[in-house]
Amino acid sequence: MADDPQSRFEIVAREDFSDATYLLEVRHPLMARAARPGQFVIVMSHEHGERIPLTIADYDREEGTITLVIQAVGKSTREMQQTCTVGTHLYGMVGPMGMPSPLGKAKKVLCVGGGLGVAPIYPQMKGFKEAGAYVIAVIGFRTKSLVFWQEKFEACCDELILCTDDGSAGVEGRVTTGMELAIAKHPDIDECVAIGPPIMMKGAAEVTRPHGIKTMVSLNPVMIDGTGMCGGCRVKVGDTVKFACVDGPDFDGHKVDFDDLMARLGRFSSQEKAAMKRWSDECRMAKPVSPAGGKE
Ligand SMILES: Cc1cc2nc3c(=O)[nH]c(=O)nc-3n(C[C@H](O)[C@H](O)[C@H](O)COP(=O)(O)OP(=O)(O)OC[C@H]3O[C@@H](n4cnc5c(N)ncnc54)[C@H](O)[C@@H]3O)c2cc1C
Ligand code: FES
Structure with missing residues (x-):
């Protein structure tokens, strides 16, 4: 084969x-x-x-x-x-x-991606656009040198707000600043999708909550089998416990218990550090020794 x-x-x-x-x-x-x-x-x-x-x-x-x-x-x-x-x-x-994102019938959508979350928000933005929605994208990075896919977003969405924490490109501030600008200009936004680190998605959900804008987030708990069998990826959403691998990964951001998610994400940090150290040591050992006796 x-x-x-x-x-x-x-x-x-x-x-x-x-x-x-x-x-x-x-x-x-x-x-x-x-x-x-x-x-x-x-x-x-x-x-x-x-x-x-x-x-x-x-x-x-x-x-x-x-x-x-x-x-x-x-x-x-x-x-x-x-x-x-x-x-x-x-x-x-x-x-x-996982379940495909519920793209629904929204007419005006705010798509928010922070850091690496800029990549996974792209197919959702494209999906909303293909379904006929007016799409405003907010993408955020720490600094200009980390910006990627700006042109790809510009080619697909109706409006783009680029944010950097240090103001080296676009609007100075986090994605929440960009979201506030977008909502002030477009009070008729009927849906928001936000993807990024849990703390960012938590902040994004708090921006939309007072405006009553439906907000979906994509959760990234530790996954093992990805089939709903091991329970590793369980997340609290409202009064229910869900398995992100089969029930998600997209959930209602106004109902997600982000504090529980963040606590669970850090549970294996000592094992992760040990694995990283073991691997780094193996890489160092595997490097060829130079004729002078030192490592190359
Ligand atoms: C649905 C989903 C989609 C994801 N999409 C992306 C993506 O597009 N690009 C990307 O870079 N990362 C993505 N991640 C996170 C990615 O899986 C982890 O960064 C990766 O598993 C880390 O492995 P590591 O050995 O390099 O780091 P480790 O040192 O093992 O872990 C670093 C951190 O990554 C997380 N992590 C570790 N193992 C897992 C695991 N099995 N499942 C989930 N998270 C884990 C934990 O928060 C951990 O603290 C996604 C996670 C989920 C659940
Ligand atoms: S990864 Fe095992 S139940 Fe989701």
Whole structure:
């Protein structure tokens, strides 16, 4: 089966946005055909690799590719940053997983992406646009050098507000500042989608709450099997407990218990640090020794 294109996960393009953020385009025609906005895949980069969930940031049905945008934060994502080059293959990729985003019938939509959340908000924005909505996008980064996909957003949405924390590009401030500007100009926004770090999504939900704007967020709890069996990804939404991998990952931002989500995300930090240290030590050991006796 090794030569069957449906069973291989060839990396056909790669782009590095910064020291930590990189894009991979993976060829898999069936997955590209099936993907819907809001869905994700679970990837193993090699036989002994960890299974990591990644949002489908874009898909091209004609080319048969899906796009992943990844931030190197720990052992697996750093390892992929080193090894996933054009022409190599992922060992495994399962998906598309999760419920597609409920794009609804909104007429005017605010799409908000913070940092890496800019990538997963893109397919949702495209989906709303294709459904005929007027789309205002707010994207936020720490600083100008981290900005990516500005042109891609400009080409797709009706209005774009770029924010940077330090004011080096666009409006100075966080995405919540951009959201307030958008809501002041468009009091008739009927839906908002916000994706980014939990603290950002919590802030975004608080901006829209007093205006009564329906707000969906995409949650990123620790996932293991991705099938609703292990319970690892449970999140509290209103009075109910949901499994983000099968019930989500999109939920009503006004009902999500973000404090519980953030506490759960930090539960394995000592194991994650240990895995990172083990891997860094192995990388150092594997480096060839120079003739002078030092490491190259
Ligand atoms: C539905 C979903 C979509 C995601 N989409 C993206 C994406 O498009 N791009 C991206 O860069 N990241 C995405 N993530 C987060 C990504 O899965 C983690 O950054 C990655 O698993 C970290 O692995 P690591 O070994 O590099 O880091 P580690 O050091 O193991 O972990 C760093 C942090 O990542 C989180 N994390 C660790 N393991 C998991 C796991 N199995 N599942 C979820 N979170 C974990 C924890 O908060 C942890 O503190 C998504 C997560 C979910 C649940
Ligand atoms: S990842 Fe196991 S139940 Fe969702």
